[in-house]
Amino acid sequence: MQDNSPRSFAERPVVAPATTQDALQAAPHLATAPPAGSDRRVVDAIREIVGPRGIVDGASARKVYECDGYTLEKSVPRLVVLPATTEETSRVVSVLAGAGIPFVPRGAGTGVSGGCLPLQSAVMIGTSRLRRIRSIDVEARTAEVEAGVVNLEVSRAVDAHGLYYAPDPSSQSACSIGGNVAENSGGPHTLKYGVTVNHVLALEVVLPDGRVIWLDREYDAPGYDLVGIFTGSEGTLGLVTAARVRLMRKPESVTTLLAVFPGVAQASRAVSAIIAAGIIPAALEMMDALVIEAVEAAYHFGFPAGAGAVLLIELDGIAAGLDALAARVHDCCTREGASEVKRAAGEEERALLWKSRKRAFGAMGRLAPAYCTQDGVVPRSRLPEIVAKIAEVASRYHLRIANLMHAGDGNIHPLVLYDEDVPGEVERVLAAGNEILTACIELGGSITGEHGIGIEKMALMPKSFTAPTLAAMEDIRTAFNPRGLCNPGKILPSSRTCVEVRRPRPRGGG
Amino acid sequence: MGGPGLPCVHCGLCLDTCPTYRVLGTEADSPRGRIYIMEGIRDGELEFDDEAALHLSRCLGCLACESACPSGVSFGRRIEEFRPRLAERTGSTRRWQDLARKAYTSDALVDAGVKVASLLDRAGLGGVRRKVPGLGLLPGSLPGSQPSSSAGVSPLRRSTSHQPLRARARVAVLTGCVADRVLPDINRDTVEVLQRNGIEVVEVAGQQCCGALALHAGLTSDAVELAAANANALAGSDIDFVVTTAAGCSAMLRDYAHVLAGTSAAGRGEELASMSRDICELLVEIGFDAPARPLEARGNVAFHDACHLLHAQGISSAPRRVCEVALGRAPVDLGENAICCGSAGSYNIDHPVLSAEIGARKAELARERKATVVAVANVGCMLQIGQAVALAGLPTLVKHPVQLLAEAYRRSDTGA
Ligand SMILES: Cc1cc2nc3c(=O)[nH]c(=O)nc-3n(C[C@H](O)[C@H](O)[C@H](O)COP(=O)(O)OP(=O)(O)OC[C@H]3O[C@@H](n4cnc5c(N)ncnc54)[C@H](O)[C@@H]3O)c2cc1C
Ligand code: SF4
Ligand code: SF4
Numbered sequence: 001m002q003d004n005s006p007r008s009f010a011e012r013p014v015v016a017p018a019t020t021q022d023a024l025q026a027a028p029h030l031a032t033a034p035p036a037g038s039d040r041r042v043v044d045a046i047r048e049i050v051g052p053r054g055i056v057d058g059a060s061a062r063k064v065y066e067c068d069g070y071t072l073e074k075s076v077p078r079l080v081v082l083p084a085t086t087e088e089t090s091r092v093v094s095v096l097a098g099a100g101i102p103f104v105p106r107g108a109g110t111g112v113s114g115g116c117l118p119l120q121s122a123v124m125i126g127t128s129r130l131r132r133i134r135s136i137d138v139e140a141r142t143a144e145v146e147a148g149v150v151n152l153e154v155s156r157a158v159d160a161h162g163l164y165y166a167p168d169p170s171s172q173s174a175c176s177i178g179g180n181v182a183e184n185s186g187g188p189h190t191l192k193y194g195v196t197v198n199h200v201l202a203l204e205v206v207l208p209d210g211r212v213i214w215l216d217r218e219y220d221a222p223g224y225d226l227v228g229i230f231t232g233s234e235g236t237l238g239l240v241t242a243a244r245v246r247l248m249r250k251p252e253s254v255t256t257l258l259a260v261f262p263g264v265a266q267a268s269r270a271v272s273a274i275i276a277a278g279i280i281p282a283a284l285e286m287m288d289a290l291v292i293e294a295v296e297a298a299y300h301f302g303f304p305a306g307a308g309a310v311l312l313i314e315l316d317g318i319a320a321g322l323d324a325l326a327a328r329v330h331d332c333c334t335r336e337g338a339s340e341v342k343r344a345a346g347e348e349e350r351a352l353l354w355k356s357r358k359r360a361f362g363a364m365g366r367l368a369p370a371y372c373t374q375d376g377v378v379p380r381s382r383l384p385e386i387v388a389k390i391a392e393v394a395s396r397y398h399l400r401i402a403n404l405m406h407a408g409d410g411n412i413h414p415l416v417l418y419d420e421d422v423p424g425e426v427e428r429v430l431a432a433g434n435e436i437l438t439a440c441i442e443l444g445g446s447i448t449g450e451h452g453i454g455i456e457k458m459a460l461m462p463k464s465f466t467a468p469t470l471a472a473m474e475d476i477r478t479a480f481n482p483r484g485l486c487n488p489g490k491i492l493p494s495s496r497t498c499v500e501v502r503r504p505r506p507r508g509g510g
Numbered sequence: 511m512g513g514p515g516l517p518c519v520h521c522g523l524c525l526d527t528c529p530t531y532r533v534l535g536t537e538a539d540s541p542r543g544r545i546y547i548m549e550g551i552r553d554g555e556l557e558f559d560d561e562a563a564l565h566l567s568r569c570l571g572c573l574a575c576e577s578a579c580p581s582g583v584s585f586g587r588r589i590e591e592f593r594p595r596l597a598e599r600t601g602s603t604r605r606w607q608d609l610a611r612k613a614y615t616s617d618a619l620v621d622a623g624v625k626v627a628s629l630l631d632r633a634g635l636g637g638v639r640r641k642v643p644g645l646g647l648l649p650g651s652l653p654g655s656q657p658s659s660s661a662g663v664s665p666l667r668r669s670t671s672h673q674p675l676r677a678r679a680r681v682a683v684l685t686g687c688v689a690d691r692v693l694p695d696i697n698r699d700t701v702e703v704l705q706r707n708g709i710e711v712v713e714v715a716g717q718q719c720c721g722a723l724a725l726h727a728g729l730t731s732d733a734v735e736l737a738a739a740n741a742n743a744l745a746g747s748d749i750d751f752v753v754t755t756a757a758g759c760s761a762m763l764r765d766y767a768h769v770l771a772g773t774s775a776a777g778r779g780e781e782l783a784s785m786s787r788d789i790c791e792l793l794v795e796i797g798f799d800a801p802a803r804p805l806e807a808r809g810n811v812a813f814h815d816a817c818h819l820l821h822a823q824g825i826s827s828a829p830r831r832v833c834e835v836a837l838g839r840a841p842v843d844l845g846e847n848a849i850c851c852g853s854a855g856s857y858n859i860d861h862p863v864l865s866a867e868i869g870a871r872k873a874e875l876a877r878e879r880k881a882t883v884v885a886v887a888n889v890g891c892m893l894q895i896g897q898a899v900a901l902a903g904l905p906t907l908v909k910h911p912v913q914l915l916a917e918a919y920r921r922s923d924t925g926a
Contacts, residue, residue: 053534053535056536056538058538058561059556059557059559059561060538060547060550060556060557060559060561060562060565061536061537061538061543061561061565063546063547063550063555063556064537064538064540064542064543064546064547065537067520068520068522069520069521069522071520082535082536108522108525108526109522109525109537110521110522110523110525126535126537128531128535128536128537129535131535148535150526153526171521171522171523173523173526173527173578174522174523174524174525174526175522297582298580298581298582359523359580360580361521361580362519362521362523362579362580362581363580363581363582364519364581365516365517365518365519365580365581365582365583366516366581366582368517369517370517370519371519
């Protein structure tokens with residue numbers, strides 16, 4: 001063990017001055033660079049641990065890891081390691097720590113803030129082979145799953161017992177539980193059921209020095225809530241290898257309403273009206289005209305043409321009383337100007353509605369070659385204001401911005417459409433995003449609801465937090481990650497040193 | 511990001527539907543990764559070297575990624591553009607090209623394979639044989655089917671007993687190059703089922719292999735030639751539909767307008783594409799009789815989707831419906847139905863280990879479901895899953911839905 005005594009961030013070097021590290025720092029980290037000769041010993045040691053299937057070192061195989069769902073910044077990892085067990089993970093991290101080489105965890109790479117972008121020549125450790133569901137306890141309603149297990153697979157595995165895993169990010173068919181923990185992910189049903197942190201009972205973690213620990217909060221354990229601290233830490237405190245999660249009983253009855261409004265303003269007012277009426281829907285989602293256009297092209301649900309905005313409202317609970325509740329929601333919507341409110345006829349229609357919503361992000365590809373997803377939060381009552389602001393920003397920057405919102409919790413997702421080929425467009429996208437998020441802060445909200453800070457929003461952190469608060473955050477990180485080896489250069493702005501980010505390549509024809 | 515069709519927005523939603531990604535866990539073996547590699551090569555950022563070729567060639571072409579993609583990315587078209595270049599590169603692909611060419615030009619080779627396979631099986635060497643690329647897949651003692659003892663005799667000619675007097679429709683059955691020789695009972699049962707339902711089955715001279723094998727092996731000009739021959743022979747004849755029992759063939763026929771675009775057979779290709787039907791699809795479309803005495807299966811009949819029906823043609827309910835009618839109850843799903851079994855043409859030869867690993871998962875699911883029968887409406891999948899359950903030591907039978915229906919009809923005849 002070397003150098004794990006907590007020191008203030010500013011005092012310690014970002015990386016330990018080891019000889020191997022010096023050599024590695026000098027190595028080029030461009031797409032086509034093979035692992036440098038000095039890597040050989042480290043690579044061999046790692047290969048020994050994970051076997052040939054656990055190591056990715058070829059040029060094209062590494063290049064595909066240069067970005068996640070956030071494609072504005074790119075950097076090719078020098079090496080990608082895919083351990084298959086906790087033990088392998090721990091041994092790999094020990095080797096890297098011993099050589100002073102930083103590493104970055106990656107799940108499915110569906111993140112949209114560049115969280116797993118490898119900086120400072122970091123080695124990437126992927127969890128895609130940590131895919132076992134270790135145990136399911138039906139009576140206690142818990143499951144222990146490895147970090148690489150796909151979110152939806154947890155629900156599938158316990159479906160026969162009438163149970164499910166509640167946090168349902170729209171990416172749930174692909175994203176990993178480890179990524180969910182790292183981002184404290186939410187989803188449409190967050191409004192009633194909470195985010196990931198409300199459903200994680202314990203975490204198995206490989207610390208940045210390779211030690212394996214369990215963090216447990218199951219029985220109101222005394223001491224600090226370390227599960228709480230780890231959840232949402234974006235892979236900067238250690239690598240999660242497994243989680244024990246809470247399972248929920250499926251509600252007895254569910255009904256989904258679709259309310260059509262002339263515009264986003266009326267729909268936002270209806271959201272407030274529903275909550276003010278004391279109703280807590282399981283989900284309360286908004287899509288604007290542009291999003292409707294994209295999902296209609298993809299899924300042909302038959303949203304009314306010319307709709308300015310729709311609300312998707314899901315109510316669940318015991319069957320008795322659900323009809324009355326639906327009637328009250330219906331009233332709230334019509335009073336605020338809904339032109340039409342209808343209930344999904346059956347399970348099939350309900351499923352299609354949700355498919356349209358959950359895949360809305362991806363469906364944007366039908367409207368533009370690329371888009372940048374923004375993620376901000378405002379107090380629910382200020383939704384109309386932020387919506388007006390977004391429209392104003394869009395027209396000023398000559399950009400098309402579609403709006404998708406977890407309206408129930410004031411979590412907005414402006415999707416800024418762009419084309420990398422248009423000179424100057426990427427810059428305008430970034431500037432417009434900044435303005436929107438700054439407006440969120442000014443309205444009393446925050447710069448991320450669920451997608452995290454990653455690399456994308458670091459510059460906005462000082463606008464969101466005071467210097468002492470940021471310093472406290474840094475102290476937490478230093479406690480777990482004293483040498484800064486784990487996911488360097490993320491979240492906290494002061495750590496953005498030796499960034500070697502590549503701008504997106506200009507696109508060829510086609 | 512560019513390429514034919516709509517852009518890939520790099521969302522990753524396709525990842526977990528990709529069988530190779532699920533087994534290997536490497537992004538380069540996922541749809542998003544493969545698209546990235548193809549774009550990298552096109553933009554000159556990556557070399558088209560052995561490594562890139564390996565990741566691309568590991569694609570099964572199952573198109574599950576297209577079903578999963580919310581952005582409507584045409585993965586199939588993109589990889590198709592690369593197939594000829596891929597074929598040039600990899601030696602194993604070249605070997606496969608030769609094999610593929612022989613498969614659709616000479617019946618003798620396939621027949622010989624079937625014969626060797628059944629000889630080995632009879633000699634008690636089935637276990638060894640199942641591990642040999644190419645030979646491993648052949649049915650031999652595939653549970654639930656007879657080894658072909660009728661090599662060289664078209665099954666169509668052997669079954670005319672049920673030909674209806676006044677037909678509701680006239681159809682030609684595309685007998686297929688490999689399928690017909692390997693599992694001839696399926697085409698025989700198909701003809702019987704059609705005839706029993708008042709549909710006239712005719713033979714059209716000059717029909718060829720559909721060309722899918724050639725296209726997949728990167729032999730584009732062979733594929734076009736075969737497609738043109740079929741289009742000219744079939745679209746011009748006096749029939750209503752061309753029926754196939756192999757999903758890859760019906761998907762290929764459906765794509766003839768694209769395959770033949772710009773050739774003199776383009777118009778006929780389009781016509782033939784519109785006449786093409788999978789057997790289950792056709793039965794459901796024009797209606798078919800329920801057997802008086804449905805099959806009684808002990809245990810579960812587990813249904814699996816064939817990729818070239820589900821993903822390439824969006825057909826999912828028709829084969830289930832045929833099973834349901836044959837059984838008198840709905841089959842259960844095998845599970846992970848949208849995930850390819852790992853069969854995919856040359857795959858067993860090019861990537862034997864990976865193919866077997868992907869297939870093994872299907873045997874695991876069959877065990878979990880306690881399946882006595884796995885029903886799947888495509889010969890390639892039947893062979894692959896048959897091999898997997900045999901290697902896993904399961905007694906599970908593998909059947910085409912139309913076989914189940916034919917058996918139910920026969921059972922009703924005998925009253926037994
Ligand atoms: C179409 C689409 C829809 C989305 N919808 C939602 C939504 O509704 N709600 C929502 O919250 N998010 C959403 N997201 C964002 C994203 O899917 C989530 O943040 C998800 O949790 C990321 O999981 P992942 O496995 O892909 O992680 P990755 O993208 O691979 O990584 C994300 C971050 O987590 C870290 N990390 C990953 N695995 C581990 C681990 N085992 N241990 C420690 N750190 C780790 C990485 O270093 C990185 O910082 C969406 C994204 C897309 C593309
Ligand atoms: S076609 Fe199938 S194997 Fe190929 S990338 Fe798509 S999902 Fe994967
Ligand atoms: S789902 Fe479609 S858009 Fe998303 S990464 Fe896959 S191919 Fe690209």
